[in-house]
Amino acid sequence: MDILELMRTRYTTKHYDPNRRVSDADMATLLEVLRLSPSSTNIQPWKFYVVDTPEAKEKMMPAVKDFNIERMKAPQFIIFTVPTHFSKDYFDELYAQEEADGRYKGWNSTERPDAIRQTYAGKFDNDPQGMLLYTSNQAFIALGCLTVAAAAIGVDSTILGGLEFEKLDEIFGFKAKGERSVVAMALGYRAENDSNAKRPKSRLPRERVIEFLK
Numbered sequence: 274m275d276i277l278e279l280m281r282t283r284y285t286t287k288h289y290d291p292n293r294r295v296s297d298a299d300m301a302t303l304l305e306v307l308r309l310s311p312s313s314t315n316i317q318p319w320k321f322y323v324v325d326t327p328e329a330k331e332k333m334m335p336a337v338k339d340f341n342i343e344r345m346k347a348p349q350f351i352i353f354t355v356p357t358h359f360s361k362d363y364f365d366e367l368y369a370q371e372e373a374d375g376r377y378k379g380w381n382s383t384e385r386p387d388a389i390r391q392t393y394a395g396k397f398d399n400d401p402q403g404m405l406l407y408t409s410n411q412a413f414i415a416l417g418c419l420t421v422a423a424a425a426i427g428v429d430s431t432i433l434g435g436l437e438f439e440k441l442d443e444i445f446g447f448k449a450k451g452e453r454s455v456v457a458m459a460l461g462y463r464a465e466n467d468s469n470a471k472r473p474k475s476r477l478p479r480e481r482v483i484e485f486l487k
């Protein structure tokens with residue numbers, strides 16, 4: 274696979290074929306890409322909710338802004354949420370997982386190896402805006418990984434920022450779980466007449482966005 278060819282040809286799908294679902298195997302691959310995405314101090318401040326039934330999709334509709342209604346013909350969606358708070362239990366869960374995965378073999382300090390994570394994340398205890406920025410930055414890295422991975426396996430996608438996230442939080446009970454939704458992704462396959470498929474890609478020139486510092 275030529276990565277530049279992939280980046281040049283992937284695009285935001287505007288019209289989906291409602292009758293063509295992403296296979297279970299491909300969905301499993303994409304969900305695993307999300308799970309494996311990198312995050313600051315490996316804090317993994319996210320959950321990925323799959324919407325793949327007509328019932329769940331119908332529930333989502335009141336939170337969809339008008340200009341995105343057409344995107345709802347996609348067969349599958351993933352909603353990204355982030356936590357509003359990190360609990361002691363959460364830090365312990367991360368620590369136990371890393372230990373079980375063998376990350377701390379040979380650690381010989383008396384300080385717990387995840388101390389930096391706890392100190393760093395602790396900065397946001399009384400800063401909800403900072404917490405939202407920190408966590409959603411991580412979630413958007415996973416979103417970027419998903420965007421490229423979907424294209425790599427021939428699945429079309431649309432990043433959905435145009436949703437009423439507070440509504441979504443109420444509808445699916447994210448708020449009650451101490452989470453908030455920050456973005457979503459539509460997945461599926463382009464309709465034959467997808468308006469965006471033939472539109473040329475447009476980006477600012479290299480010299481406008483890249484600078485080598487001396």
Ligand SMILES: Cc1cc2nc3c(=O)[nH]c(=O)nc-3n(C[C@H](O)[C@H](O)[C@H](O)COP(=O)(O)O)c2cc1C
Pocket residue numbers: 283284285286287341344431432433434435436474
């Ligand atoms: C954070 C974010 C939110 C976006 N929200 C929407 C959206 O709500 N609806 C939509 O059709 N496209 C949405 N897009 C797609 C962008 O408009 C698109 O990526 C951009 O115009 C570049 O086009 P391309 O992806 O086809 O290269 C979003 C993209 C990003 C990164």
